[in-house]
Amino acid sequence: MAKTEPLETKVNREAALATPVSKGSFPHYMLKEVYEQPEAIRDTLRRHLSPDRKRIVLDSSDLSESDFARFERITIAASGASRHAGLAGKQMIEEIAGIAVDVDHASEYGNRNFLTTPENLVILITQSGETADVTSAQREAVAKGSKTLALTNVPDSTVAREANAVFYTYAGREIAIPATKSFTTALAALYVLALYLAQCRGRLSPEKLHASIQELEKTADQLEAALPDFDARCKLLARRYFMAHTFFFLGRAVHFPIALEGALKLKEISYIHAEGYPTGELAHGPTALLEPSFPAVVIATCDRKDQDSVGRYEKTLGNLKTIRSRSECVIVIATEGDTEVPKLSDEVLFVPAAGELLSPILEIVPLQLLAYYIAIWNHYDVDRPRNLVKSVQQE
Numbered sequence: 046m047a048k049t050e051p052l053e054t055k056v057n058r059e060a061a062l063a064t065p066v067s068k069g070s071f072p073h074y075m076l077k078e079v080y081e082q083p084e085a086i087r088d089t090l091r092r093h094l095s096p097d098r099k100r101i102v103l104d105s106s107d108l109s110e111s112d113f114a115r116f117e118r119i120t121i122a123a124s125g126a127s128r129h130a131g132l133a134g135k136q137m138i139e140e141i142a143g144i145a146v147d148v149d150h151a152s153e154y155g156n157r158n159f160l161t162t163p164e165n166l167v168i169l170i171t172q173s174g175e176t177a178d179v180t181s182a183q184r185e186a187v188a189k190g191s192k193t194l195a196l197t198n199v200p201d202s203t204v205a206r207e208a209n210a211v212f213y214t215y216a217g218r219e220i221a222i223p224a225t226k227s228f229t230t231a232l233a234a235l236y237v238l239a240l241y242l243a244q245c246r247g248r249l250s251p252e253k254l255h256a257s258i259q260e261l262e263k264t265a266d267q268l269e270a271a272l273p274d275f276d277a278r279c280k281l282l283a284r285r286y287f288m289a290h291t292f293f294f295l296g297r298a299v300h301f302p303i304a305l306e307g308a309l310k311l312k313e314i315s316y317i318h319a320e321g322y323p324t325g326e327l328a329h330g331p332t333a334l335l336e337p338s339f340p341a342v343v344i345a346t347c348d349r350k351d352q353d354s355v356g357r358y359e360k361t362l363g364n365l366k367t368i369r370s371r372s373e374c375v376i377v378i379a380t381e382g383d384t385e386v387p388k389l390s391d392e393v394l395f396v397p398a399a400g401e402l403l404s405p406i407l408e409i410v411p412l413q414l415l416a417y418y419i420a421i422w423n424h425y426d427v428d429r430p431r432n433l434v435k436s437v438q439q440e
């Protein structure tokens with residue numbers, strides 16, 4: 046049942062949204078918000094830790110931890126960048142909490158018949174909390190008997206008021222239309238939510254929770270330290286590639302959603318056609334498009350402590366050999382210290398070593414900056430790209 050929003054809350058929220066936000070020393074809001082990501086990630090984590098840092102907590106919930114323990118399946122419904130975060134979240138929840146997860150386009154959620162039970166949880170991801178197709182999917186889920194959890198950046202928004210439970214991202218206001226800090230905080234929030242679900246199901250020891258919290262905090266610190274180098278490298282790369290007409294973005298497993306998001310960023314603000322693919326799918330048709338001047342961005346990071354990650358990395362090296370034989374424009378996102386990738390690429394963007402499920406937070410930032418600088422070289426308005434709005438209000 047929808048919760049009624051107090052008039053005072055509504056007035057305060059609208060007043061806050063109307064308050065101007067300074068760009069400070071940055072030329073655009075988008076670049077400022079890219080640099081705000083480390084602190085936004087830290088804040089999202091802090092807000093969901095108990096005072097003693099020994100438990101994960103929700104912002105609000107009509108459901109108990111035992112209710113969450115009973116969910117047998119999760120569906121994530123979201124759109125655009127939020128759906129890409131949801132695809133990464135699927136991997137996090139399945140691996141950490143041991144619950145099967147489906148991810149739907151929110152706009153398609155109501156267009157198919159499927160079985161649902163009270164043991165199903167539907168997670169709605171929306172930056173604004175007002176996205177029309179997401180709120181429609183939420184109401185459809187409730188009508189079919191599912192409980193819902195809202196993951197959003199805006200308190201007291203429609204999706205939050207109508208949900209059984211709420212998990213806020215704490216990115217702060219995002220003025221630029223392209224999602225940057227709202228996307229990385231969604232990744233961080235989904236990681237923390239996966240820990241919460243594992244906690245509810247008795248799958249998370251205090252030692253493992255402590256280690257996971259430290260790992261996320263370390264990732265935010267690594268991102269902050271790496272940002273100046275990401276910025277400088279992407280500015281140079283953009284000068285070489287700003288006249289390209291099309292791109293491939295490729296990644297495996299949890300890195301595939303980052304390939305999708307990298308392609309989306311380029312489309313949104315540079316108006317360049319770009320497609321994201323699972324790396325292994327390239328051979329099933331799309332490789333026919335490759336030619337010497339066709340840029341391919343490949344995510345080839347590796348968590349050396351994770352044997353599955355190592356196996357995927359080795360497969361990606363084989364794919365890189367094939368791509369490099371057809372294209373002279375191969376850009377690779379690789380882990381610092383990698384000596385194999387530079388032999389198979391034209392350009393390498395190194396990111397700090399991180400755990401497999403947290404490396405997407407590091408990988409997406411150079412892709413945001415690459416899109417930003419390509420758009421700048423083409424003299425486009427990165428904060429207000431044509432035909433786009435911050436919150437889609439019509440299905």
